[in-house]
Structures are given as C-alpha cells and as structure tokens.
Amino acid sequence: MTAVADTVAESAAGNRYDVAVIGAGPAGMAAAAAAAENGLHVALIEGGRQLGGQYFRHPAPGLNEPWASQLHHGWSRFETLATRVETSSRIDVLFEHQVWAVEAGFNILTDRGPIAAAHVVLATGSYERVVPFPGWDLPGVFTAGGAQALLKGNLVLPGRRVVVAGTGPLLLPVAASLSVAGAKVLGLFEANHIRGYAKHPLPLLKNPAKLLEGADFARQFLRARVPLRSGLMVVEAQGTDALEAVIVARPDGTHRRRIACDALAVGYGLAPQIDLALTLGCEHKLLTDGTVALRVDTNQRTSLPGCYAVGETAGIAGVESALVEGEIAGLAVAAGVAKSRNGSPAALRRRRDRLRAFADVLRARHPVPPAWRDHLAPDTLVCRCEEVPARAVAEAVEDLGATDARTVKLLTRAGMGWCQGRVCGYAVACLARRDPTEPPNPADLLAAAKRPLARPVPLGVLAEQDRRNK
Amino acid sequence: MVGAACAFHLARAGCSVTVVDRGAVAGGTSGAGEGNLLVSDKEPGPELDLALRSQELWRELDAQGLGEGFEYEAKGGLVVAFTAADLSALRTFAATQRDAGVLAEEVAAERLSEFEPHLAPGVAGGFWYPQDAQVMPALAAARLLRASGAEVRLGSTVTGLAVSGGAVRGVRTTRGEIPARYVVNAAGLWSGALAELAGSRLPMQPRRGFVLVTEPLPPLIRHKVYSAAYVSDVASSDAALQSSGVVEGTPSGPVLIGASRERVGLDRTPSYDALGRLAAQAAELFPFLERVAVQRYYCGFRPYLPDHLPAIGPDAHVAGLFHAAGHEGAGIGLAPATGEMIAALVAGEKTVVDAAPFRPERFYSEEAQP
Ligand SMILES: Cc1cc2nc3c(=O)[nH]c(=O)nc-3n(C[C@H](O)[C@H](O)[C@H](O)COP(=O)(O)OP(=O)(O)OC[C@H]3O[C@@H](n4cnc5c(N)ncnc54)[C@H](O)[C@@H]3O)c2cc1C
Ligand SMILES: Cc1cc2nc3c(=O)[nH]c(=O)nc-3n(C[C@H](O)[C@H](O)[C@H](O)COP(=O)(O)OP(=O)(O)OC[C@H]3O[C@@H](n4cnc5c(N)ncnc54)[C@H](O)[C@@H]3O)c2cc1C
Numbered sequence: 001m002t003a004v005a006d007t008v009a010e011s012a013a014g015n016r017y018d019v020a021v022i023g024a025g026p027a028g029m030a031a032a033a034a035a036a037e038n039g040l041h042v043a044l045i046e047g048g049r050q051l052g053g054q055y056f057r058h059p060a061p062g063l064n065e066p067w068a069s070q071l072h073h074g075w076s077r078f079e080t081l082a083t084r085v086e087t088s089s090r091i092d093v094l095f096e097h098q099v100w101a102v103e104a105g106f107n108i109l110t111d112r113g114p115i116a117a118a119h120v121v122l123a124t125g126s127y128e129r130v131v132p133f134p135g136w137d138l139p140g141v142f143t144a145g146g147a148q149a150l151l152k153g154n155l156v157l158p159g160r161r162v163v164v165a166g167t168g169p170l171l172l173p174v175a176a177s178l179s180v181a182g183a184k185v186l187g188l189f190e191a192n193h194i195r196g197y198a199k200h201p202l203p204l205l206k207n208p209a210k211l212l213e214g215a216d217f218a219r220q221f222l223r224a225r226v227p228l229r230s231g232l233m234v235v236e237a238q239g240t241d242a243l244e245a246v247i248v249a250r251p252d253g254t255h256r257r258r259i260a261c262d263a264l265a266v267g268y269g270l271a272p273q274i275d276l277a278l279t280l281g282c283e284h285k286l287l288t289d290g291t292v293a294l295r296v297d298t299n300q301r302t303s304l305p306g307c308y309a310v311g312e313t314a315g316i317a318g319v320e321s322a323l324v325e326g327e328i329a330g331l332a333v334a335a336g337v338a339k340s341r342n343g344s345p346a347a348l349r350r351r352r353d354r355l356r357a358f359a360d361v362l363r364a365r366h367p368v369p370p371a372w373r374d375h376l377a378p379d380t381l382v383c384r385c386e387e388v389p390a391r392a393v394a395e396a397v398e399d400l401g402a403t404d405a406r407t408v409k410l411l412t413r414a415g416m417g418w419c420q421g422r423v424c425g426y427a428v429a430c431l432a433r434r435d436p437t438e439p440p441n442p443a444d445l446l447a448a449a450k451r452p453l454a455r456p457v458p459l460g461v462l463a464e465q466d467r468r469n470k
Numbered sequence: 471m472v473g474a475a476c477a478f479h480l481a482r483a484g485c486s487v488t489v490v491d492r493g494a495v496a497g498g499t500s501g502a503g504e505g506n507l508l509v510s511d512k513e514p515g516p517e518l519d520l521a522l523r524s525q526e527l528w529r530e531l532d533a534q535g536l537g538e539g540f541e542y543e544a545k546g547g548l549v550v551a552f553t554a555a556d557l558s559a560l561r562t563f564a565a566t567q568r569d570a571g572v573l574a575e576e577v578a579a580e581r582l583s584e585f586e587p588h589l590a591p592g593v594a595g596g597f598w599y600p601q602d603a604q605v606m607p608a609l610a611a612a613r614l615l616r617a618s619g620a621e622v623r624l625g626s627t628v629t630g631l632a633v634s635g636g637a638v639r640g641v642r643t644t645r646g647e648i649p650a651r652y653v654v655n656a657a658g659l660w661s662g663a664l665a666e667l668a669g670s671r672l673p674m675q676p677r678r679g680f681v682l683v684t685e686p687l688p689p690l691i692r693h694k695v696y697s698a699a700y701v702s703d704v705a706s707s708d709a710a711l712q713s714s715g716v717v718e719g720t721p722s723g724p725v726l727i728g729a730s731r732e733r734v735g736l737d738r739t740p741s742y743d744a745l746g747r748l749a750a751q752a753a754e755l756f757p758f759l760e761r762v763a764v765q766r767y768y769c770g771f772r773p774y775l776p777d778h779l780p781a782i783g784p785d786a787h788v789a790g791l792f793h794a795a796g797h798e799g800a801g802i803g804l805a806p807a808t809g810e811m812i813a814a815l816v817a818g819e820k821t822v823v824d825a826a827p828f829r830p831e832r833f834y835s836e837e838a839q840p
Pocket of ligand 1: 022046053098100145146149311319
C-alpha cells in the first residue's frame with residue numbers, strides 16, 4: 001500500500017507555472033534549465049529523489065566504491081546541468097511527486113495534489129523491453145538496464161559471473177560497467193547477427209562527434225576482454241532456487257551452449273514511456289522496432305498545443321539526443337511565451353537531426369528476433385505479476401476467441417498486475433497473433449504503450465479530487 | 471455476453487448455431503464492465519423477474535461445473551444506509567422486493583461488522599441480499615460460447631440481412647454470406663444499426679461508466695457492498711454524473727469500484743471527476759481504502775433503451791429475425807435468462823418469464839412518419 005501524502009506541493013498552492021517539466025532525467029533537466037534561463041517559471045516534477053534520470057543515476061551520499069567514478073562518463077556535464085537547475089530561482093524542483101495523469105489545460109495530477117501550468121514538457125524517459133524464456137523468473141536474472149541501475153544507484157553487482165544478452169546498444173555500457181565494477185562478464189550476446197560485431201559493435205559513424213556513451217565503453221571492453229558475439233540469444237535460464245546457468249543458442253535453436261553463471265542481464269531494447277501523453281490524446285508513431293513514440297515537430301512540439309516531448313518519449317535515441325532536445329524544447333516554450341520568432345538555434349536542431357538519424361540506424365539493426373516465441377515452454381510465465389503461463393495465453397488465442405492483445409489480457413489477466421503490462425505488453429502483442437510469422441498488430445503495440453494511470457495513485461488522493469470539487 | 475448466452479441456449483435446444491462478431495470475444499461492452507449479478511438493486515417488475523430467473527440459471531451453470539472457469543461467486547450483497555432516512559427508504563424498497571421473490575434480510579447497525587469487519591463506523595443499518603452474485607464477464611462470455619459448441623466467426627462484420635418474401639434467409643458479412651433460418655441481433659450498443667436493416671427501430675443510447683481497480687489485496691471485503699443511494703441512481707435517466715460505488719473484492723485480489731453513470735455519448739475522455747467521486751464513495755464505505763493504490767481504471771458504454779428495459783423478441787417486420795439487446799447496466803446478469811427466452815421464442819414455446827414487456831416493437835409506434 002502507498003502512503004497518502006497529506007501535503008500538497010507548497011509551491012503549487014494557487015499559482016500557475018509557465019511550464020511544468022515531467023521527469024528530471026537529462027532531457028527534463030535541460031528543458032527546465034533552458035526555459036528558466038529565458039525567463040519562465042518552471043516546475044520540474046520528478047517521481048524519484050534525485051536529478052539525472054537513468055543515465056546520470058548515482059548513489060546516495062555516503063555510498064562509495066573505488067570504481068564508482070568509472071561508471072560515469074562525462075560526469076562534469078551532469079554537474080554543470082545540475083548547477084543550472086539547482087541555482088535557478090525560477091525552477092521549483094518537486095521530488096517524490098508521482099504524476100499519474102495530465103489534464104488538458106494543463107493540470108498535472110500528482111499523488112501530492114494537482115499542479116497547474118500553461119505548458120507541459122514530457123520527459124518521462126523509457127522502460128525496458130523484455131521477452132519471456134524458460135527460467136527468466138529465477139533469482140539472478142536481471143534486465144540489462146535494471147542491472148545497470150542497481151550498479152549506478154546502489155553500487156551493487158547483480159552477481160560475480162555474469163552473462164549479458166538480448167539486443168541493442170544498451171548492452172554495451174551495461175557489460176562495461178559490470179566489468180569495471182569487478183564482475184567477470186562471461187560474454188555479451190547480441191541476438192541479431194551483425195557482421196564484424198566483435199570489432200565494431202556500433203555502426204561506424206560518418207560524424208566523428210561522440211554520439212553515444214556506448215562508443216566510449218566499447219573501447220574499454222576490448223581492454224577488459226569481454227567476448228562479444230552476435231547472432232546468439234539466451235533461450236533458457238537454468239537453476240533450482242537461483243540461476244545456475246544459461247543456454248545460449250542461435251535464434252533457430254541450433255548451436256546450443258551451456259554457460260554456468262550466477263547472474264544474467266538481459267534486455268531487448270527500450271520503449272518510450274508515453275502513457276501520460278497517449279491518455280491526453282497526443283499523436284503517436286510506430287517505429288521500425290515495434291515501439292511507439294510521440295510524434296513531434298522540429299521544436300519538439302507534440303500534436304497537442306502547449307505540450308512538448310523530449311528525450312526517449314520521442315523515440316529511443318540516447319542521452320545526447322535527450323540533452324539537445326531538452327534545450328530545444330526549453331527555448332521553444334520560452335520563445336512562444338515571449339511571442340518571439342526566434343525559437344531554438346538551427347545548429348542545435350541540426351545536431352538533433354543527426355543524432356536521431358543515427359538512432360534510426362541502430363533501431364533498424366536491433367529488432368527483437370521473432371523466434372523468441374519458439375523457445376517458450378507451456379509453463380513459462382508470460383506475465384510474472386499475475387503468474388500467467390504461456391499455456392493460458394495459447395488457450396485464450398486458440399480456444400477462447402481472443403484475436404487481439406486486449407482480449408488476451410481480459411481472459412488471462414496478463415498485464416493487469418503491478419507493472420500494468422510494461423514487462424509483458426510486447427510479448428502479449430506478439431502472442432496474440434495466432435500465426436507466429438505475422439508481426440504484432442500495430443493496434444496491439446499501441447495498447448501495450450497505453451496505461452490509463454501512468455503511476456498507481458492512492459485512492460485517498462483520487463477521493464480528495466472529489467472533496468475539492470464540493 | 472448476450473450473444474454467447476443466446477448461442478448457448480439455442481444450441482441446447484437443438485439448433486445449429488453460428489456466432490458472428492466483428493471483433494474478438496467480449497470485445498464490446500461485455501469486456502468493459504463488471505460482473506455483478508444483482509437482484510438487490512432492482513425494483514419489482516419485468517427486469518427483476520428476468521434477473522431472478524437468471525440467478526437460477528447462473529447457479530445451474532455453476533452446478534454443471536462451468537462456474538469456476540468464469541469465477542462465479544455466490545457471495546451475496548450488502549446494501550448499507552448512512553442515515554435513518556436512507557434506511558427507512560431502503561426498508562420500504564426491500565419489502566416490495568420480498569413480495570416479488572427477493573431474499574432480503576435487515577441487518578442492524580451493530581451486526582454489520584459481522585458481515586464486513588472493515589466497514590466504516592456510524593452506518594445506520596443495512597440489508598443483506600444472499601442472492602447477489604458475481605462473475606468475471608469476459609470469461610463468462612468466452613466460456614459460455616465455447617460450451618455452446620457454436621461455430622464462431624470472429625473478425626466478420628455483419629453488413630446486411632438476406633431477406634426474401636418477408637423472411638430472413640441469413641446475414642451478409644464482410645467475409646461472405648451466412649445462410650440461416652433465424653437471425654438473432656445481439657449487437658448491444660450497435661444493435662440499432664442492425665435493426666434498421668430490417669426497417670425496425672431500436673433507439674439504443676450509450677451510458678458511460680468508469681470502474682476503478684485497486685492493487686491486489688488479501689480478502690478484506692467479503693461481499694458486494696454499496697450504499698443505498700445506488701437504488702435511486704439506477705432508475706434515473708438524468709444525464710448528469712451519478713455514481714454509487716459498488717465495492718467488491720475479486721478472486722484475483724484487486725478490489726473493483728464501479729460504476730459511474732453518465733450520458734455523454736461515446737466520449738472516452740477520462741473524467742477525473744467521475745473517478746474522484748467513485749473513490750470518495752468507496753472510502754466512505756471502507757476507510758482503509760484511502761491508502762490503497764488504484765492501479766488502473768476502465769470505461770465502457772452501457773446500451774440502453776428509453777424505458778430502461780432490454781428488447782427481447784421477434785422483429786415485427788422480418789420473420790425469423792430476433793432482437794436481444796439493450797440490457798444497460800445489467801446485461802451480464804440478465805444474459806442467461808435472455809438466452810433462454812430467445813431459444814423458447816425461436817422454438818415457438820412458452821417462455822419461463824413473461825416476454826411481453828420486452829417486445830422490441832414497443833418503440834416502432836414512436837417512429838416519425840417521413
Ligand atoms: C533502466 C534503464 C537504465 C539505463 N541505463 C543507461 C545507461 O547506463 N547508459 C545509457 O547510455 N543509457 C541508459 N539508459 C537509456 C536512458 O534512458 C537514456 O540514456 C537517458 O537517460 C534518457 O534520458 P531521458 O531524460 O529521456 O529519460 P530518463 O533518464 O529515463 O528520465 C526520465 C525521468 O522521468 C521520471 N518519471 C517518469 N515518469 C514519471 C512520472 N509519471 N512522474 C514523475 N516522474 C516520472 C523518472 O523517474 C526519470 O527520472 C537506461 C534506460 C533505462 C530504462
Ligand atoms: C462500467 C460498466 C459496468 C457494468 N457493470 C455491470 C455489472 O456489474 N453487471 C451486469 O450485469 N452488467 C454490467 N454492465 C452492463 C453490461 O456490461 C452490458 O449490459 C452487457 O455487456 C451487454 O452485453 P451485449 O452482449 O448486449 O453487448 P456487447 O458486449 O457490446 O456485445 C455486442 C457485440 O456485437 C458486436 N457487433 C456490433 N455490431 C456488429 C456488426 N455489425 N457485425 C458483427 N458484430 C457486431 C460487437 O463487436 C460486440 O462484441 C456494465 C457496463 C459498464 C459499461
């Protein structure tokens with residue numbers, strides 16, 4: 001159960017902000033700083049307790065390890081950004097405010113009461129995409145980003161002998177941090193077959209500017225001698241009470257190999273966290289990897305007047321892009337309020353376009369291999385929150401008349417638990433197709449991105465809404 | 471749900487049945503509501519008669535071993551009154567219900583905690599309705615459809631009726647024509663459009679409802695609990711937001727609170743006022759819920775007709791065509807008795823519950839001359 005906050009954000013009592021920025025990751029921080037430096041009053045609303053989001057996640061004061069400083073690259077950039085945010089008299093940073101919905105106009109509904117703002121910038125980042133396989137619910141199996149967050153935020157290693165697997169560029173920094181922190185990384189297995197992957201895990205860049213943290217890490221990798229393999233995926237995790245080994249194989253099940261390990265970090269990419277915007281009615285677009293992102297214009301404006309989207313919400317593109325887009329949106333909102341024509345500088349927008357183009361290349365290289373579903377056993381849990389096995393999903397689709405993901409959910413409860421389908425949504429969208437060769441239905445992928453409440457909200461907070469009306 | 475129940479009873483009566491739906495099973499209102507099987511909220515009259523018959527049929531389905539597959543729970547309902555005035559109104563209401571065959575037992579304020587230990591203090595009194603029950607509606611529809619043995623064609627939209635000589639010969643769908651001697655229109659909110667194909671009129675209207683779903687909890691709420699104000703809501707045709715939250719636990723853990731009632735057309739825009747109202751009412755009944763997390767909510771549209779009774783029976787213009795739609799906020803509960811009635815009417819037999827009040831042509835006379 002969640003505690004009911006009895007205080008409404010003091011700073012919000014009665015007044016209306018020029019702009020509310022939701023999410024204090026790189027994108028949100030940059031947006032807040034740029035808007036405030038151009039004269040706007042900003043509420044920077046963050047569910048957690050620190051600035052920095054996923055990329056700049058850092059341990060609470062007091063926690064330390066000799067290798068901790070090596071987990072972050074470009075830390076001085078965070079310090080500069082944090083100073084811009086913290087020293088501004090025009091920014092109210094509201095930590096531990098969970099935004100559960102946004103009303104048009106805008107009224108930001110949080111678990112500590114509503115916050116009014118003329119504009120809103122959505123900077124809510126992403127969540128991880130995973131697909132089930134036998135044994136994935138064993139202790140010792142982590143998501144790739146989860147392992148990274150544990151390390152960056154708590155300085156805790158998920159295990160000593162670790163396998164990193166799945167697909168996407170995030171696997172590179174994850175494997176590198178694990179190895180920096182002293183874990184033996186037994187291998188990094190990229191599920192998509194990519195020529196020359198071991199030498200060049202990232203596509204060669206035309207633009208020499210460092211575009212991704214991974215590029216830097218990749219070099220460290222070679223030094224740390226982590227074997228990089230592509231075209232292989234984890235098809236099974238084994239163990240009685242905890243993880244003991246993984247089976248790695250080609251997507252078609254051949255070339256099986258058992259690797260003894262005590263931790264697995266596995267991820268199939270990231271998906272934009274855009275539930276607030278979808279409920280508000282912002283237009284979306286389906287990307288090549290089956291993720292759904294917000295549609296934005298060159299100034300990061302969504303289809304809804306006054307509503308902007310930056311960073312991962314506009315499509316997964318990494319920290320550099322998040323930082324630039326934050327600046328663009330902050331400047332664009334300020335220009336709009338000042339009724340000035342000068343929005344964001346063209347140079348910033350060009351840089352953003354290059355970063356986005358690079359992200360599109362990466363996305364196209366890292367789809368989820370459709371063969372993942374061939375490795376499910378009947379009792380493999382598809383939805384862990386509600387403990388729904390693959391067998392139940394198959395029954396719903398084959399015998400009970402579920403022709404879409406929504407009906408699978410209704411008939412099996414998959415996606416109705418704590419994570420509200422963030423974990424199993426993609427898998428259920430795939431499994432709702434009776435014919436495994438058919439890609440998931442776009443409507444089902446959209447449904448997987450949509451949640452009426454972006455965060456659980458204490459019933460008393462909803463009730464307060466009614467009492468205020470009286 | 472209604473279509474599945476019709477298929478079930480028609481198949482049991484010996485018909486060979488094909489069920490056509492443009493979407494998935496339970497893709498309409500049945501997948502967007504709750505599964506209260508209530509007699510407690512109904513005043514004496516045709517709807518209550520249908521509900522009482524339905525309760526018997528739900529019990530039969532459970533006895534046949536089907537109940538577990540759709541989470542049938544004969545848990546009973548508790549209606550509580552917060553004021554002495556509400557209590558006396560409830561007492562009068564319950565007396566009339568008893569004459570119509572409803573089991574209703576007054577529970578003194580001090581005994582209410584034996585029924586619901588976590589109920590708010592200071593309640594004036596209440597009534598216990600042992601016949602009230604609950605199912606999981608989407609599973610009920612899917613399981614009943616499967617048990618019927620009917621041929622199921624999903625993803626096919628009905629676009630027309632094949633009629634010759636004033637009698638129906640089948641339906642035209644986006645995936646070809648399906649010949650049939652009888653056609654049952656159980657298209658819920660969309661049944662008006664199908665009726666028009668026969669030149670008939672079913673003035674179907676939507677009534678929006680929201681339902682709140684909490685995090686999973688241990689069984690703290692044992693029955694269906696709601697405040698006596700609900701009784702006056704149900705019979706109302708006022709457009710404004712009304713709600714009297716029925717609070718109920720589910721076998722899977724979450725508590726459901728619903729549902730609000732608004733006439734706003736087919737607008738899906740979330741109404742945080744409606745959600746807030748439901749939450750406040752639930753917290754009034756069970757103060758501990760204040761601190762429980764709401765994980766999601768959903769919204770659906772109840773199909774209703776101007777006199778708040780469903781249309782069940784033969785079409786007046788086309789022989790062989792039957793309607794079974796417009797059950798408003800009780801279509802899950804009323805489905806089995808509706809299916810039974812349709813099967814009897816198709817066979818030309820006497821119905822268990824009097825079918826006359828449900829005649830679909832009761833709206834045709836209102837039809838304006840062009
Ligand atoms: C688990 C995880 C780990 C990652 N680790 C790395 C890494 O090590 N290296 C790397 O290059 N990339 C990593 N990424 C990718 C990362 O998302 C980007 O590099 C970068 O952090 C994106 O910045 P952002 O500002 O768009 O989003 P984020 O940094 O994700 O920031 C979003 C912020 O919004 C807040 N928020 C979200 N919803 C709400 C709400 N409803 N109410 C209030 N606050 C809310 C979150 O608490 C968060 O602080 C990771 C992603 C994830 C999901
Ligand atoms: C919030 C809420 C709470 C509720 N709570 C309860 C409750 O507790 N207890 C209760 O008994 N009732 C409740 N109800 C009411 C109940 O859900 C409805 O009365 C019932 O679902 C109606 O069932 P139906 O089969 O008539 O309609 P539907 O379930 O809507 O089925 C109609 C079907 O027809 C199909 N269709 C339409 N047009 C065509 C076409 N041209 N071709 C092919 N197929 C077509 C649709 O796809 C749909 O599947 C609630 C409703 C709501 C909205």
